[in-house]
Amino acid sequence: MNLMQELHDREFTGASPIPTIHCKAFKDNSGALELARTPKMRPRTKHINLVYHHFRSFVREGKITVHHVGTKEHNADLLTKPLDQNLFLRHQKEIMGW
Numbered sequence: 001m002n003l004m005q006e007l008h009d010r011e012f013t014g015a016s017p018i019p020t021i022h023c024k025a026f027k028d029n030s031g032a033l034e035l036a037r038t039p040k041m042r043p044r045t046k047h048i049n050l051v052y053h054h055f056r057s058f059v060r061e062g063k064i065t066v067h068h069v070g071t072k073e074h075n076a077d078l079l080t081k082p083l084d085q086n087l088f089l090r091h092q093k094e095i096m097g098w
Contacts, residue, residue, distance in 0.1 A: 025064060025066045025067070026066075026067050026068075026069040026074070027066060027067075027068065027069065028068070028069050028071045028074045030068070033066055036055065036059050036066045037059060037066060075091045075094050075095055077091065078091035078092060078095060
């Protein structure tokens with residue numbers, strides 16, 4: 001997003017009109033959603049890297065929206081959590097396109 005903006009600002013001759021870039025982030029963790037959406041600093045979050053504050057600025061500017069996804073609909077759980085067999089097979093089918 002920053003590269004496209006910089007090319008536009010510098011009037012790069014090869015760049016076409018700047019596209020509207022919008023990202024969506026899907027999270028099932030309510031704490032992560034709260035951190036992304038609210039600018040509050042808490043004692044437990046003061047150590048968070050500047051990268052996350054940069055992410056917050058994109059959320060505040062409306063360039064990124066954060067959406068809640070329930071655990072049962074989050075396909076990434078296949079790779080990160082132990083799941084029961086039915087949920088495992090469902091995520092596997094969705095990821096593999098079966």
